[in-house]
Amino acid sequence: MRYSLVFHAPEPQEGGPHPSAEVMAEMQKLMSDYADALYSAGVFIAAEMLEPQQATTTVTRRGGSVVIEDGPFAATKEALAGVFVIDVVSRDAALAWAEKFPGTSYGVVEVRAAAVSYIDGHWVQP
Structure with a gap:
């Protein structure tokens, strides 16, 4: 079953403090390691990290x-x-992966099951 791990995090405020280059590099490494682990486990479908909401x-x-x-x-x-x-295979498995998400140290991961997915040219319900 497909699950989305929807990541919410604080937005840096204009003129406010921003993470250092070292902190950003460490988080990028942790995110890459996490994505690699998902891929190696055979459960990875896709991942997107988004631009700040000011670019919306x-x-x-x-x-x-x-x-x-x-x-x-x-x-x-x-x-x-x-x-x-x-x-x-289950919600518990999705929660186990969410617990390992590196961004939970400063943000929140919302775990949501797919109600319907577009796969190989057609809509599929789990």
Whole structure:
């Protein structure tokens, strides 16, 4: 069954403190090691780490017109930072992988089962 490990983390504030280059390099190494472990275990589907929410563009359709706006939908302290999609046998297995996610030292991982997935050209329900 596919699960998304949805990572939320605090956004660096403009003019506020940012992680040092050393801290960023260490986290990148930890994330690479984590992705490698998922891949080696045969459960890795995809992973995306996202740009800061200031780089977001929001697209909506209101009153029949498409509206494109700069910026996130909602201002929050924690923002969507990335998503890992895995295919494991159970919720417990997904939780076990989430417990190993390096970003939990400063953010939150939301574990959500896929309700339906688009695989090989068609929609599939688990």
